[in-house]
Amino acid sequence: MKKVIIAEDSSVIQNLTRKILQIQKYDITSVKNGFEVIDEMNKDDFDLILMDINMPKMDGMECARKIRKMDNRQKSQIPIIAITGNAKNYSISDFNEAGINEFIPKPLNFDVLVETVKKYTESNAN
Incomplete structure (x- = not known):
């Protein structure tokens, strides 16, 4: 399961979003900000990140840049899809400069x- x-x-x-993707058989981890994304990535491996751009504490652009600088090559190359209003x-x-692969409005x-x-x-x- 992805x-x-x-x-x-x-x-x-x-x-x-979680319910719709669970119906499609994805394993979902939900977080509220960029710091929590980094925490989760340090604990586990993921196949994709769906990330709001406007979040408290650390926004999606800053978080994407931090992910792209990770030492672990597999983690630093994860696809990132921005969700933005x-x-x-x-x-x-x-978006490309921050390392975001695509965005959905x-x-x-x-x-x-x-x-x-x-x-x-x-x-x-995999």
Whole structure:
């Protein structure tokens, strides 16, 4: 089973996203900010991160940069999909520079979400 971290400070979005991905047979770990993402990555291996850009304590852009600098090559290369309500504030090159593979705008289109998660988790099958 593929393991996905959902980093999202909105409980509603986090819970909906978790339920939809669990139906698709993903193992979900939910966190509220970038520090918790790093904590979870230090404890376990994951296949994908879905990350809100606007989170308290450490936002998604800073968290993505920290992940890309990790010493463990497998962890530093994990696909990161940004979820953002204000993608207009960032260009594709901003996301690329931070190490984010792709972004999905809010409000979330769950068909796009599932399609995007599958694309990144099936291409690097264990």
